[in-house]
Amino acid sequence: MNRTANSGATITAVPEHTVEIITNSGEGAQKCAQIFGQTCAKMGNGVWTVEIIPAEIEPPAHTVTSTSGNIIRFGTNKITNWGDQSKLAIAFNEQVCLSRHRLDSFEDGCIILHESMWETHEDENIRAAYAEAMQEMSGKNYRFIPVPIEEETLKIVDNAQHGKNMFALGLLTEIYQRDLALIEKQIAHIFKHKSAKVTEVNIELVKHGIAWARENLGFQFDIASVPAEESRVVMNGNQAAALGAIAAGMEFCAMYPITPATSVSHELAAIFENYGGMVHQAEDEIAAAGVALGASYGGKVALTVTSGPGLALKTEFLALAIMTEIPLVVLDVQRGGPSTGLPTKVEQSDLLAALYAQPGDAPKVVIAPRSIEECFHSMVTARRIAETFRCVVLVLTDANLASGVQQFTRPEFDARWQQNPIDFSPLTDGLRPYDWDTETGLSRRVIPGTPGGQHTVTGLAHDEESRVSYDPESNERGCKMRSRKLAVFQSTLMPPPVYGDEEGDLLVVGWGSTQGAIEEAVDRARNEGKKVSTCQLTFLSPLEPGLKEIFSHFKKVMTVEINYSDTVGDPYITEETRRYGQLAWLLRAHTLVNIDCWTSCPGQPLRPNDIYNSLVAKLETGASK
Amino acid sequence: MSNIAISLLDIEDDASQCLVAEDYQTRVGKWCAGCGDFGALNAIKRLLAKEQLQPEKMAFVSGIGCSSRFPHYVNAYGFHGIHGRALTIATGLKLTRPELDVFVVMGDGDCTSIGAGHWIHATRYNPNLTVLLLDNNIYGLTKNQTSPTTPQGYASNTTPRGSFLPALNPLQATLGVSNASFVAQTADWVPAHLYATLQAAYEHPGFSFVRILQRCPKFTSDVFAEQIKDPDLTELLVHENGVDAPGLDKLFKARREHDPKDIDAARALAQRTDKLRLGMFFRNDSFPVYDEIRAVPPVTVEDKIARLNKEFDRYAV
Numbered sequence: 001m002n003r004t005a006n007s008g009a010t011i012t013a014v015p016e017h018t019v020e021i022i023t024n025s026g027e028g029a030q031k032c033a034q035i036f037g038q039t040c041a042k043m044g045n046g047v048w049t050v051e052i053i054p055a056e057i058e059p060p061a062h063t064v065t066s067t068s069g070n071i072i073r074f075g076t077n078k079i080t081n082w083g084d085q086s087k088l089a090i091a092f093n094e095q096v097c098l099s100r101h102r103l104d105s106f107e108d109g110c111i112i113l114h115e116s117m118w119e120t121h122e123d124e125n126i127r128a129a130y131a132e133a134m135q136e137m138s139g140k141n142y143r144f145i146p147v148p149i150e151e152e153t154l155k156i157v158d159n160a161q162h163g164k165n166m167f168a169l170g171l172l173t174e175i176y177q178r179d180l181a182l183i184e185k186q187i188a189h190i191f192k193h194k195s196a197k198v199t200e201v202n203i204e205l206v207k208h209g210i211a212w213a214r215e216n217l218g219f220q221f222d223i224a225s226v227p228a229e230e231s232r233v234v235m236n237g238n239q240a241a242a243l244g245a246i247a248a249g250m251e252f253c254a255m256y257p258i259t260p261a262t263s264v265s266h267e268l269a270a271i272f273e274n275y276g277g278m279v280h281q282a283e284d285e286i287a288a289a290g291v292a293l294g295a296s297y298g299g300k301v302a303l304t305v306t307s308g309p310g311l312a313l314k315t316e317f318l319a320l321a322i323m324t325e326i327p328l329v330v331l332d333v334q335r336g337g338p339s340t341g342l343p344t345k346v347e348q349s350d351l352l353a354a355l356y357a358q359p360g361d362a363p364k365v366v367i368a369p370r371s372i373e374e375c376f377h378s379m380v381t382a383r384r385i386a387e388t389f390r391c392v393v394l395v396l397t398d399a400n401l402a403s404g405v406q407q408f409t410r411p412e413f414d415a416r417w418q419q420n421p422i423d424f425s426p427l428t429d430g431l432r433p434y435d436w437d438t439e440t441g442l443s444r445r446v447i448p449g450t451p452g453g454q455h456t457v458t459g460l461a462h463d464e465e466s467r468v469s470y471d472p473e474s475n476e477r478g479c480k481m482r483s484r485k486l487a488v489f490q491s492t493l494m495p496p497p498v499y500g501d502e503e504g505d506l507l508v509v510g511w512g513s514t515q516g517a518i519e520e521a522v523d524r525a526r527n528e529g530k531k532v533s534t535c536q537l538t539f540l541s542p543l544e545p546g547l548k549e550i551f552s553h554f555k556k557v558m559t560v561e562i563n564y565s566d567t568v569g570d571p572y573i574t575e576e577t578r579r580y581g582q583l584a585w586l587l588r589a590h591t592l593v594n595i596d597c598w599t600s601c602p603g604q605p606l607r608p609n610d611i612y613n614s615l616v617a618k619l620e621t622g623a624s625k
Numbered sequence: 626m627s628n629i630a631i632s633l634l635d636i637e638d639d640a641s642q643c644l645v646a647e648d649y650q651t652r653v654g655k656w657c658a659g660c661g662d663f664g665a666l667n668a669i670k671r672l673l674a675k676e677q678l679q680p681e682k683m684a685f686v687s688g689i690g691c692s693s694r695f696p697h698y699v700n701a702y703g704f705h706g707i708h709g710r711a712l713t714i715a716t717g718l719k720l721t722r723p724e725l726d727v728f729v730v731m732g733d734g735d736c737t738s739i740g741a742g743h744w745i746h747a748t749r750y751n752p753n754l755t756v757l758l759l760d761n762n763i764y765g766l767t768k769n770q771t772s773p774t775t776p777q778g779y780a781s782n783t784t785p786r787g788s789f790l791p792a793l794n795p796l797q798a799t800l801g802v803s804n805a806s807f808v809a810q811t812a813d814w815v816p817a818h819l820y821a822t823l824q825a826a827y828e829h830p831g832f833s834f835v836r837i838l839q840r841c842p843k844f845t846s847d848v849f850a851e852q853i854k855d856p857d858l859t860e861l862l863v864h865e866n867g868v869d870a871p872g873l874d875k876l877f878k879a880r881r882e883h884d885p886k887d888i889d890a891a892r893a894l895a896q897r898t899d900k901l902r903l904g905m906f907f908r909n910d911s912f913p914v915y916d917e918i919r920a921v922p923p924v925t926v927e928d929k930i931a932r933l934n935k936e937f938d939r940y941a942v
Contacts, residue, residue, distance in 0.1 A: 228942075231941065232941070233937055233940040233942065234940055234942045235940045243937070246929070246933060249926075251921075252717070254717065271936065273921050274924070275932065275933075276921050276923045277921065278720070282746075283742055283746035284742060286710065287713040287743055289713075290710045290712075290716075290717065291716050293717060294686075294704075294714035294715060294720075294721075295718065297714065297717070298717070298718045298722040299722065302717065317707065317710070410937060411937075413934070415926050418929060419926075447702075448682075448684045448718070448722060449682065449702075449722070450681060451681045452681070453681065453702075454651075454700055454703075455702070456696040456702070456704065457703070458697075458705040459706060459707055468697070
């Protein structure tokens with residue numbers, strides 16, 4: 001439905017839009033997007049933002065590899081994922097625009113506001129590159145609108161490099177009728193450590209962008225917002241995990257820098273000491289695990305944060321924690337692998353390594369938060385499980401959750417989360433360091449300082465007194481007790497909820513961060529009358545109970561995952577040789593149900609539309625289980 | 626003096642509370658007869674008894690190897706961890722439980738090979754740990770493989786025609802690290818010196834690194850044979866701030882005045898190979914100690930929740 005604004009612009013009402021701000025690295029796209037996203041959230045829109053990050057700090061500017069920026073999807077209702085293609089983009093040059101075009105990021109008809117100076121640039125090579133790029137993009141029906149971004153910015157500041165982003169923010173403010181007072185407040189907040197003049201100039205740039213848009217564009221979009229009834233916060237998954245660790249009463253984090261996990265430690269390092277905590281930057285990933293384990297041994301539940309390559313290095317220490325039954329929380333922010341893989345990009349390829357990387361039988365708890373909100377709450381859960389069951393809890397998030405920004409219900413902190421459960425009372429004769437309850441495998445945790453509790457913990461096979469014992473009986477008992485704890489823990493879990501009907505033609509099973517995109521795809525299929533449901537797993541080890549029963553009500557079951565699996569029909573690939581997606585592998589082994597999978601590892605979050613297509617294909621052609 | 630008098634009085638008041646060296650041993654060490662590890666264990670027992678440390682208020686952390694069995698034999702909390710990583714566990718423990726006395730026991734393969742990275746960095750962090758490097762110049766538990774400190778030319782199962790490279794010098798390496806605060810060398814065959822060195826190490830506020838030269842009776846029984854036979858091949862570093870023990874002057878005629886504050890002299894002496902040198906190479910108790918500079922005052926649950934709520938205001942929409 002269109003209306004006309006006072007300025008004469010046509011206003012089109014839409015339920016949601018996806019916007020990209022794409023620039024060279026270092027041109028401030030993140031700040032622009034951050035302020036815009038925060039403003040949308042404050043106005044009551046659902047928001048999800050995704051960062052576009054180059055792997056290098058300063059890649060060569062004005063090339064297809066230099067693209068840095070943000071995607072902001074916002075709408076009237078709750079937004080749970082980055083959606084499909086973008087409807088509007090602001091591009092500071094045609095090369096970054098081309099890189100997004102090649103990734104099929106823009107929808108047909110996408111409005112692209114792009115810097116106009118390159119077309120007529122004095123450098124012949126730049127003009128030629130511009131023409132070539134525009135030619136390549138001409139196949140799509142984009143609506144290119146040249147904007148003299150730099151020229152207009154220079155009317156306010158001397159260095160356009162530090163200003164174009166705010167001019168762009170002005171364009172967006174006008175196009176989407178954002179509340180200027182909120183924008184001004186955000187700018188003042190972001191530049192609060194700089195002089196008042198900086199805030200002033202940035203606001204002036206925004207106003208100039210607004211004026212330019214009003215005069216030249218002639219269109220606006222109206223995305224209605226419904227102010228939330230409950231109090232909400234907006235943050236990214238790494239911030240949520242860091243604050244979750246504090247809310248969980250954790251007081252120690254040891255880490256080694258690794259993308260995309262490091263910013264968790266930045267958040268913690270800034271404020272942890274106000275909560276009696278500290279971040280220790282260790283000399284390497286192994287040491288980070290060792291120092292964390294030492295802190296836990298002393299009576300804390302320590303945290304170590306890492307990503308794939310770092311998780312590989314910590315393997316031996318995690319086995320030691322499991323063997324000695326010292327609680328430890330590990331946050332693995334998954335990126336593309338194997339090896340150094342895709343440092344800044346999302347994948348769900350660490351699942352089986354999380355479960356099985358340790359040589360020897362090394363049971364641990366593995367949790368995968370499904371949303372940014374769960375990144376917060378998972379840390380509270382993780383600490384409690386680690387402590388209660390004297391075990392390692394590995395929390396698997398990913399680059400999508402880490403840098404994605406979403407709002408969620410503001411948590412109410414519970415003093416019980418902070419409780420220190422350590423009991424220092426002297427050990428009475430006969431109470432042993434591994435005094436396993438043979439039914440549950442649980443035992444009291446005895447830490448240094450407890451009178452009468454002296455013993456030596458060891459990674460070697462041991463008995464209830466923690467004495468090295470290589471006899472068959474002791475080893476079997478140790479394995480059994482460590483494993484039993486997981487079964488006991490599983491008995492406290494509920495079966496996962498099914499989204500959609502509890503029976504039908506197809507059940508889509510996902511895990512972790514893909515929940516929003518999968519549910520959106522399933523919604524679409526269900527609106528078309530397809531009998532599809534979905535179920536998103538949070539606990540991967542132990543698995544939530546009742547899966548086989550849930551699966552039995554569907555004709556077909558398939559997983560959707562961001563990882564690699566073979567495609568039957570590819571050279572050498574048959575039903576027999578085919579390697580499955582990691583969750584599919586796990587569920588097949590666990591349930592003996594013939595579960596199929598659709599996986600993809602493009603280095604970006606899954607798009608609802610691609611998931612939709614995969615489940616339609618499965619409904620039409622896939623074999624029943 | 627008055628402190629000592631008081632503690633003596635306390636002991637007299639309640640003699641049953643007084644622990645003797647044997648109270649600090651849990652069971653007989655399962656090392657080969659003649660192993661240098663026994664000497665280190667005996668010296669530690671004496672030290673703990675002298676200091677009257679409460680068994681539950683101390684922890685011994687080790688890695689893997691013959692020497693790393695050490696914690697099992699001490700009446701204290703112990704952590705027998707994984708190969709080369711004892712210093713990381715000990716650092717984490719000390720950071721969160723600074724009131725505990727934490728000792729670290731490592732072998733030469735443990736510390737200077739697989740754990741070399743942690744050794745260098747723990748030296749620089751300078752946490753208040755008493756660190757024993759039980760250096761017998763060989764991998765013993767895995768049966769006679771060359772370690773970094775194995776003398777050049779020494780035949781082992783992995784270098785049957787002799788070790789290829791000059792031995793790594795742990796003193797030199799440690800003294801080369803910034804913020805190294807205590808470096809001493811002693812030997813299992815000089816128990817009085819060993820005990821005095823551990824005493825000084827225990828008293829030092831910071832990372833006190835003690836290399837204990839010792840023999841593996843199975844594989845390196847002869848590495849120090851000449852020095853043991855002829856005491857003149859050993860030079861004792863002496864100083865009023867160094868290490869000394871009764872009778873040492875009769876044993877070792879070669880004595881050198883060395884001020885342990887002098888890092889340049891310490892490095893020069895550590896590098897020389899003309900004689901075996903025992904004593905305090907370097908000690909400076911004014912360097913930053915990691916667990917002290919990182920100490921965080923505790924915060925009540927109420928304050929934490931109030932601060933979290935304030936923090937979340939920043940993210941409120």
